[in-house]
Amino acid sequence: MVFLTKTIMLIQLTYASRTSKTLVPDDLKAILAASQRNNTRAGVTGALCLANGIFLQQLEGDRTTVNQLYHRILADPRHRDPAILDFAEIPSRSFTQWSMGSLSSLEANRAIFLKYSRSSSFDPYTMSPSTLRAFFDEIMHNAAWLN
Numbered sequence: 001m002v003f004l005t006k007t008i009m010l011i012q013l014t015y016a017s018r019t020s021k022t023l024v025p026d027d028l029k030a031i032l033a034a035s036q037r038n039n040t041r042a043g044v045t046g047a048l049c050l051a052n053g054i055f056l057q058q059l060e061g062d063r064t065t066v067n068q069l070y071h072r073i074l075a076d077p078r079h080r081d082p083a084i085l086d087f088a089e090i091p092s093r094s095f096t097q098w099s100m101g102s103l104s105s106l107e108a109n110r111a112i113f114l115k116y117s118r119s120s121s122f123d124p125y126t127m128s129p130s131t132l133r134a135f136f137d138e139i140m141h142n143a144a145w146l147n
């Protein structure tokens with residue numbers, strides 16, 4: 001007898017990228033609108049931060065789905081220099097309220113960014129996986145979010 005099973009594994013992918021030169025404020029709105037529309041359908045949740053010209057995004061969901069989404073995001077000309085910073089299996093989602101939540105301004109969340117920075121500027125590329133997890137845990141509870 002043959003059993004065909006598809007393993008559904010919940011994973012979390014965290015990456016950083018730099019905004020491309022052509023990024024305008026309306027780009028962030030468009031990115032969020034597309035993210036919320038597509039992620040809801042795909043069962044992906046997560047959070048997106050933009051600070052110092054660096055995107056930091058955490059995607060949560062089925063491994064295959066998150067992989068496919070990440071590859072689509074990579075092709076987006078609105079950013080460059082992508083780097084996966086953490087990829088791990090998780091027992092449950094953190095961002096159950098957002099298909100893609102976004103932090104409001106850097107100013108409104110300055111104390112949180114500073115708390116997880118080695119220098120005065122926030123640089124996710126230098127953060128370890130455990131520091132990144134602590135950062136996302138903190139923003140989930142204490143940050144100011146865009147509606």
Ligand SMILES: Cc1cc2nc3c(=O)[nH]c(=O)nc-3n(C[C@H](O)[C@H](O)[C@H](O)COP(=O)(O)O)c2cc1C
Nearest residue numbers: 031034035036038039055057072073076078079100
């Ligand atoms: C930093 C960044 C993060 C993004 N995050 C997502 C995301 O979480 N989900 C998504 O569907 N698209 C995301 N996008 C947009 C995709 O690259 C792509 O433009 C979009 O999925 C196309 O959707 P559409 O075919 O429905 O217009 C992101 C783009 C950037 C630059």
